[in-house]
Amino acid sequence: MDILSDYDVLGAFWVTVQLTLWAALGSLIWGTILAGFRVSPVPLLRAFGTGYINIVRNTPLTLIIVACSLGLNQTLRISLGGDEDVQTLNFRLAVLGMTAYTATFVCESIRSGINTVPVGQAEAARALGLGFSQVLRIIVLPQAFRSVIAPLASVLIALTKNTTVASAIGVAEAAFLMSDMIENESDKIFLVFAIFALGFVILTLPVGLILGWVAKKAAVKR
Numbered sequence: 001m002d003i004l005s006d007y008d009v010l011g012a013f014w015v016t017v018q019l020t021l022w023a024a025l026g027s028l029i030w031g032t033i034l035a036g037f038r039v040s041p042v043p044l045l046r047a048f049g050t051g052y053i054n055i056v057r058n059t060p061l062t063l064i065i066v067a068c069s070l071g072l073n074q075t076l077r078i079s080l081g082g083d084e085d086v087q088t089l090n091f092r093l094a095v096l097g098m099t100a101y102t103a104t105f106v107c108e109s110i111r112s113g114i115n116t117v118p119v120g121q122a123e124a125a126r127a128l129g130l131g132f133s134q135v136l137r138i139i140v141l142p143q144a145f146r147s148v149i150a151p152l153a154s155v156l157i158a159l160t161k162n163t164t165v166a167s168a169i170g171v172a173e174a175a176f177l178m179s180d181m182i183e184n185e186s187d188k189i190f191l192v193f194a195i196f197a198l199g200f201v202i203l204t205l206p207v208g209l210i211l212g213w214v215a216k217k218a219a220v221k222r
Contacts, residue, residue, distance in 0.1 A: 012177035013199050019094060019163040019173060020203075024156055026099035031106025035144075036136055038111050049107070057104040061165050065097035069169040072096075087172065094166035102159050109151040113144030146218045153211035157204045174199060 037049030056064070072078040073093060117140050125135045164175035174196055181192045 007177060007181055009174075009177065009195065009199070012172060012174045013203070015091070015171065015173040016160070016163050017203065019091070019098065019166055019171070020156070020160045022095045023098035023102060023159055023163075026095065027102035027106045027155075027159065028152075030099060030103035032110060032141070034103060034107035035110040035114065036133075038107065039114055039136070041132055053104045053107060056101060057108075059101075061098065061101045061162055062168050064101050065094055065165055066168055068093040068097040068100075086170070090166075090169050090171050094163075094169060094171045098159065098162060098166070102155060102162070105155045105158070106152065109148045109155060110141075110144055112151070113146075113148035114140055116147050117143045149211055149215035149218055153208055153215070156211070157208055160204050160207070161200065 034049050034052060037045040038053070040046055040049070069090065073089065121139055122135050125139045130138070163173055166173050167176035167179065170176070178192060178196045182189055185192055
């Protein structure tokens, strides 16, 4: 197929995969910390967690990513590693923006999992002398993660599709290439749409099936 030989479709989807993986890792870490803030006995941490979730989750992802580019890079001159390559810098800014946004959904998923853990287990752990962070890390979070694998899979699939927003700051991922192909191959527009739709199905469908199976296997029996 000539259209595939003229454009680096696989390379564009590889950038999409990298965006997804790095943002997923960052979101899982930051989202878990936010979940800890949300259930913390410290009022200041709870207020920060609640405020962050309500503000960032209701802000369009495009606005967040553009703000990272304009605010952090062009205004504050933060280079995120000092690399002069514009593509690398834009990639990092996109990962940062998607991490900040997706972490809010990860946090709420994990918090719902925390609420499924019987209160008596945490009380028993505190009676043994464990602190809040120890109870959360040793007792609560392992069970919470097992109960929210399916919701986290949905967040990961949504994140994969949200990577298309990175094209707003010039990251050469799938959506960026698709817009270029539509402009140059206007007579093959339906073929272009079919190629990229199939690409995203290939990326997201196995994730949903595999993590759905893992969720059933890892479910906490109560």
